[in-house]
Amino acid sequence: MEENKNNEILEEGTVTAEEAVEEVEETVEEAVEELEEAAEATEATEEIEEYAEEVEDSTEAEKYIDTNLLLDEVAELRVENEALRKSNKVLKGVLKSIVAVVIAVALVFGGMTAYKTFYNPYNHMGYYNISGMTLEEVAEMNGMSVEEVKSMLHLPEDVKGDTYYDVIDFLVPVSYMTEMYGMSVEELKATLSLGDEITGESTWGEALDTMPLEVYVGGEEAVAEFVAEYNLGDDVTGDTLWGEIRKTVNKIDYERYLAESATDVTEA
Numbered sequence: 001m002e003e004n005k006n007n008e009i010l011e012e013g014t015v016t017a018e019e020a021v022e023e024v025e026e027t028v029e030e031a032v033e034e035l036e037e038a039a040e041a042t043e044a045t046e047e048i049e050e051y052a053e054e055v056e057d058s059t060e061a062e063k064y065i066d067t068n069l070l071l072d073e074v075a076e077l078r079v080e081n082e083a084l085r086k087s088n089k090v091l092k093g094v095l096k097s098i099v100a101v102v103i104a105v106a107l108v109f110g111g112m113t114a115y116k117t118f119y120n121p122y123n124h125m126g127y128y129n130i131s132g133m134t135l136e137e138v139a140e141m142n143g144m145s146v147e148e149v150k151s152m153l154h155l156p157e158d159v160k161g162d163t164y165y166d167v168i169d170f171l172v173p174v175s176y177m178t179e180m181y182g183m184s185v186e187e188l189k190a191t192l193s194l195g196d197e198i199t200g201e202s203t204w205g206e207a208l209d210t211m212p213l214e215v216y217v218g219g220e221e222a223v224a225e226f227v228a229e230y231n232l233g234d235d236v237t238g239d240t241l242w243g244e245i246r247k248t249v250n251k252i253d254y255e256r257y258l259a260e261s262a263t264d265v266t267e268a
Contacts, residue, residue, distance in 0.1 A: 122163045122171065125205065126247035128254040129164035136161030156203075170205030177204055195241075209243025216242045 123129075139149045139161070146161040153168065154176045163171075178188050178200065185200045195210030208216070213236065217226045223238045230249055 120160060120162055122159060122167050125167065125170070126250055127164070127167045127170060127205075128250055128257075129166045130254070130257060131165050133165040134161060135159065135163045135165055135168060138165050170203060170208070172204050173200060174198060174202045174204060174207050175200035177207075209241065209246060211242045212238060213240045213242055213245070214238030 135149060136146050139146050142149075144152075149155070150157075150159055153172050155168070155171050159168075159171060174185060174188065178185055181188060183191070185198075188194070189196075189198055189207075192207075193212050193215045194207050198207045198210060213226070214220055214223050217223055220238055227233070227236050230245075230252055232245060232248070236245060
């Protein structure tokens, strides 16, 4: 477009020389400004400025030609810059995708690690880990592996090393307890008034939960004292199953333990 305009000025001579010069100077200034903007984007400032100075120093007639050359340079630079901009845009998109994937993977594996410890179901059964130790730590203290301890106590297969040690007693099977007491499963159930649903494969914790409170605390008189000590209310009787109040009682015991421990530390 600029080339046609300049040719019309040269061929038709419809404008004065002064008007032509002013128009050319304006065109050159605009071209130089565009060239400088392109130079900043492509880091070619020095080379383009030298070229622009040559255009400024040329004769008025030469400026018509040089202006078009200058505009051609600007057009080429614009094409290069547009290609570079698109390339950078694609690269940024790829990098964002990679970062998103890395973050997602980190969250997944980090979440899995947290889930493994925090959501160990055996650590959330209403028992409190007073010892502060895990099955793995106790096994190492005794020169054994976790698997060896599990085998010795007949623990469930899915018990992990990070299971609280104080929970282990309640995870052994009833069959293991009958061996210790030299009784059959049915004899043990009858002696302790355990629920009919209890079998040799039930855990000891499951069996205790079916035991009446009167049997658990050792008599009718003991029930009244127990209910009063833990402020369990009139609804709790000797027939109340241990599993119905176990979590409440264990929580109270744990809070008392923490309070006593704090007192001991303060006194020391």
